[in-house]
Amino acid sequence: MSEINLEEQEFIYSFKKQYLQIVPLYNLNWQPIPSNLSVSAQAEILSIIKEYHIPNKITNNYTVQCLKKIINIIEKNFCEMNEDLLNFYLNLLFEEKNDNTNANNNININLNSTLITTINNNNNTSNNNINKTNEEDNNTWWKIYSLDKSCNNIIKLLEDKSMISKGTTGLRTWEASLRLSEYFIQNPKICKNKNIIELGAGIGLLSLICAKLGAKTVLATDVNCDVLQRLQQNIEANQLLLEKENCTIPKVEKLDWNEKYLDMSEYKNLDLIICADVIYNPENIEPLVNILSIFLKAIPLITIILCNPLRQQSTYDLFLEQLNKHNITIHIELIDQVPMIFYHDEEFSQIQMTIINKKDE
Numbered sequence: 001m002s003e004i005n006l007e008e009q010e011f012i013y014s015f016k017k018q019y020l021q022i023v024p025l026y027n028l029n030w031q032p033i034p035s036n037l038s039v040s041a042q043a044e045i046l047s048i049i050k051e052y053h054i055p056n057k058i059t060n061n062y063t064v065q066c067l068k069k070i071i072n073i074i075e076k077n078f079c080e081m082n083e084d085l086l087n088f089y090l091n092l093l094f095e096e097k098n099d100n101t102n103a104n105n106n107i108n109i110n111l112n113s114t115l116i117t118t119i120n121n122n123n124n125t126s127n128n129n130i131n132k133t134n135e136e137d138n139n140t141w142w143k144i145y146s147l148d149k150s151c152n153n154i155i156k157l158l159e160d161k162s163m164i165s166k167g168t169t170g171l172r173t174w175e176a177s178l179r180l181s182e183y184f185i186q187n188p189k190i191c192k193n194k195n196i197i198e199l200g201a202g203i204g205l206l207s208l209i210c211a212k213l214g215a216k217t218v219l220a221t222d223v224n225c226d227v228l229q230r231l232q233q234n235i236e237a238n239q240l241l242l243e244k245e246n247c248t249i250p251k252v253e254k255l256d257w258n259e260k261y262l263d264m265s266e267y268k269n270l271d272l273i274i275c276a277d278v279i280y281n282p283e284n285i286e287p288l289v290n291i292l293s294i295f296l297k298a299i300p301l302i303t304i305i306l307c308n309p310l311r312q313q314s315t316y317d318l319f320l321e322q323l324n325k326h327n328i329t330i331h332i333e334l335i336d337q338v339p340m341i342f343y344h345d346e347e348f349s350q351i352q353m354t355i356i357n358k359k360d361e
């Protein structure tokens with residue numbers, strides 16, 4: 001087979017990084033599109049897909065749509081088609097069609113069985129549990145966030161596909177976490193050798209980034225049990241990689257902002273508090289600011305960095321009001337100039353940082 005040229009290599013890097021992050025199909029941007037995609041380059045793409053499609057639980061539909069786009073490029077440029085790639089695509093397309101038919105049949109079966117269940121009034125709990133596990137399994141996939149273009153420096157996270165599941169927003173990575181991660185990568189001194197706590201950590205991207213950037217310790221906290229469990233699972237999934245790089249392994253702990261009393265002896269060495277996308281629910285603002293104020297009273301020089309998209313100005317105003325009530329002064333910075341490292345699927349021009357005790361790093 002022929003050698004893969006530079007233009008093709010760049011395309012393969014771009015494809016791989018986006019495929020591993022499972023960037024939404026409407027946002028895929030594999031620029032620059034090469035003028036030729038040789039049989040060897042296609043073989044490389046196929047080997048990437050084969051390596052990650054099943055282990056990362058990437059859906060058949062997502063992979064089929066990616067392959068369809070690639071086949072379009074091949075056809076448009078009149079390139080020779082790699083038969084293995086084409087066969088893989090056709091098999092997957094067939095499987096996907098079958099999956100859809102089965103899903104439709106299942107709906108019919110479920111409708112019928114609901115009727116029968118109602119008639120018999122026969123609750124079968126073990127079947128319910130199996131359905132619940134399948135549902136959970138179908139709603140998650142492994143996303144890989146790469147800090148470099150060739151996917152050698154990565155963080156992998158088991159994420160929910162939906163924005164809200166099990167009554168929480170914490171089971172997926174939000175835009176503010178991605179942007180604040182990029183800000184820290186750009187300014188690594190903020191994290192280097194620091195003792196860091198994350199509030200409302202969700203499934204852990206930001207805490208893991210801090211560990212990668214050389215934090216001395218990282219404590220990732222949240223309130224929701226499902227979130228805490230997933231956070232622990234994700235930290236364990238990255239443990240080997242972190243150990244190889246001699247990085248600290250984040251610890252997980254439950255911390256509810258509604259806690260009225262905190263044993264500060266546990267936290268006295270902290271240098272930095274970080275929070276991404278925690279200013280969204282008006283009901284949570286008062287407890288959030290209360291907990292920040294408890295930390296500030298115990299450690300007056302601690303730096304606090306919050307990052308959030310400006311969804312509702314009224315919610316942010318409420319946050320400012322509460323800060324004011326506690327005599328906490330802040331510094332606001334927009335984050336739009338920070339270079340992007342990951343792929344983003346939301347409008348993020350309105351993401352801002354609120355900093356308390358800003359230090360010049």
Ligand SMILES: C[S@@+](CC[C@H](N)C(=O)[O-])C[C@H]1O[C@@H](n2cnc3c(N)ncnc32)[C@H](O)[C@@H]1O
Binds near residue numbers: 168177
């Ligand atoms: C929108 S999610 C953001 C998750 C993560 N920081 C991110 O940006 O991907 C908000 C997080 O705040 C957590 N949270 C909400 N109320 C909380 C509370 N009272 N105490 C601690 N965490 C809370 C939720 O469980 C959830 O994980």
